[in-house]
Amino acid sequence: xxxxxxxxxxxxxxxxxxxxxxxxxxxxxxxYLHEGHASLMERARKECxxxxxSIFVNxxxxxxxxxxxxxxxxxxxxxxxxxxxxxxxxxxPEVSEMYDGGFCSYVDMNGLTKExxxxxxxIHFRGVCTVVCKLFNIVTPDKAYFGQKDAQQLxxxxxxxxxxxxxxxxxxxxxxxxxxxxxxxxxxxxxxxQERKAALILSRTIRLGxxxxxxxxxxxxxxxxxxxxxxxxxxxxxxxxxxxxDLDTIEKTDTIKGSVLxxxxxxxxxxxxxxxxxxxxx
Numbered sequence: 001x002x003x004x005x006x007x008x009x010x011x012x013x014x015x016x017x018x019x020x021x022x023x024x025x026x027x028x029x030x031x032y033l034h035e036g037h038a039s040l041m042e043r044a045r046k047e048c049x050x051x052x053x054s055i056f057v058n059x060x061x062x063x064x065x066x067x068x069x070x071x072x073x074x075x076x077x078x079x080x081x082x083x084x085x086x087x088x089x090x091x092x093p094e095v096s097e098m099y100d101g102g103f104c105s106y107v108d109m110n111g112l113t114k115e116x117x118x119x120x121x122x123i124h125f126r127g128v129c130t131v132v133c134k135l136f137n138i139v140t141p142d143k144a145y146f147g148q149k150d151a152q153q154l155x156x157x158x159x160x161x162x163x164x165x166x167x168x169x170x171x172x173x174x175x176x177x178x179x180x181x182x183x184x185x186x187x188x189x190x191x192x193x194q195e196r197k198a199a200l201i202l203s204r205t206i207r208l209g210x211x212x213x214x215x216x217x218x219x220x221x222x223x224x225x226x227x228x229x230x231x232x233x234x235x236x237x238x239x240x241x242x243x244x245x246d247l248d249t250i251e252k253t254d255t256i257k258g259s260v261l262x263x264x265x266x267x268x269x270x271x272x273x274x275x276x277x278x279x280x281x282x
Contacts, residue, residue, distance in 0.1 A: 001083045003090045022049035026141035031055040032072040036176040036184035040145040041085045054091040061127030107133045112250040116152045143169045151276045183275045190271040198236035199268045202275045205230045209262050213279050218256040220244040240265035
């Protein structure tokens with residue numbers, strides 16, 4: 001496995017692979033990798049001839065007073081995990097390599113980014129779209145792998161690829177959870193012991209919503225109200241949002257019909273965590 005830090009190095013490696021007719025899979029990450037990231041890389045390893053993982057904490061998707069400076073980083077541990085899975089290349093650029101001093105071009109999106117995390121983190125998806133577009137242009141993968149935990153991000157990336165006619169297959173992969181149900185997240189490391197226990201309110205609330213939907217409840221507001229009430233039962237939890245949206249358009253819906261995304265964002269102490277489930281009604 002190689003760790004490459006420059007765009008030119010990555011492009012040279014990819015060109016070599018493409019000349020050999022190899023299929024390239026790509027897993028973009030911000031590092032501090034866990035089993036959720038591993039599941040993406042493992043799937044890429046099964047489906048592709050070569051696998052690239054990027055490790056880049058993208059400053060453009062962090063707002064003022066968010067956790068850019070404190071975001072966890074551990075390249076040594078990340079490298080060992082990638083190597084154990086069979087990743088061929090880690091792309092680990094400096095910020096100056098991705099954004100030079102005169103950088104002034106951005107990829108933005110309307111519609112899909114106005115609700116959920118886009119409402120509470122207004123610059124976030126501009127940063128996500130810009131960096132992912134740049135990474136796609138650098139790596140030129142055949143397939144790129146994203147987790148369902150960031151379901152809105154997955155929908156946004158799918159739309160960007162479609163709108164900009166990118167010749168890339170976007171592969172969505174299931175949420176990976178701890179044994180007690182908490183969705184895997186690099187930000188889980190921020191939680192102290194008491195907060196870690198309190199964070200289980202997220203997965204319990206997701207199960208509550210799933211049970212209501214599966215039992216036949218179609219009134220979105222009733223489901224949202226019950227989920228909010230459940231979150232409020234945990235003293236250390238503060239709701240950012242609980243919403244039900246159309247899976248394709250990320251627009252709010254009043255009724256459970258077609259394919260819907262039920263998503264929550266909750267502060268446990270100062271740590272913001274997200275979770276969701278998808279329901280597809282026949």
